[in-house]
Ligand SMILES: O=C(O)CCC(=O)C(=O)O
C-alpha cells in the first residue's frame with residue numbers, strides 16, 4: 001500500500017500527489033517500453049512540420065477517438081496493466097477514466113511544452129490523473145494569468161499526480177528539457193472523453 005497523499009493548493013485548482021503509488025514502477029516501465037508500438041507523429045507549429053520531441057501512444061475504450069496537436073487518434077485497446085490501473089483509480093479516487101495518453105521521454109532531451117489539457121471533448125472541467133515510471137523529471141506549472149509563481153514538482157518513479165478540477169482552466173503545465181537525464185521515462189495521463 002502507498003504511504004499517502006500530499007495536497008498542493010493552487011489558486012484556481014489543486015494537485016494531489018502520491019509519491020509511491022505503484023509497488024513496482026520499474027516493471028511497468030520495462031513492460032510498456034518494450035510492448036507499446038510507440039509513435040512519433042508530425043506536428044505543425046507556426047506552419048512548419050516537426051516530429052514530436054517524445055514518443056506517444058493513445059489507448060482507451062473501444063470506439064473512442066481523440067484529437068491531439070491537430071492529429072486525430074483512434075484509441076488502441078487497453079494493455080492489461082493500464083486497464084487494471086484505470087480500475088484502481090476509479091475505486092480509490094472516484095474518478096472514472098475511459099482513455100489514456102502514454103508519453104515516452106527517451107532521455108532528458110525529450111520534452112513537452114506548456115499546455116492545458118482542456119480540449120473541448122474533455123468537458124468543462126476535467127480531472128487528469130498522471131502516473132510516472134522511469135527517470136524522475138521536473139513537472140512545471142504556471143498560471144495563465146501571470147500573477148502567481150510557477151510551481152515545480154519532481155515526479156518520482158511510481159508516483160501519481162492528480163490535477164483536480166478546475167486546474168486546467170487556470171494553469172498550464174510542461175515537462176521541460178533536463179540535459180543531465182540519460183534514462184527514459186514513461187508517463188500515462190488518464191482522461192475522460194465525453
Ligand atoms: O509527462 C508528463 O508528466 C506530462 C504529460 C502531459 O502533460 C500530457 O500528456 O498532457
Ligand SMILES: [Fe+2]
Pocket residue numbers: 115116117173189
Ligand atoms: Fe498535459
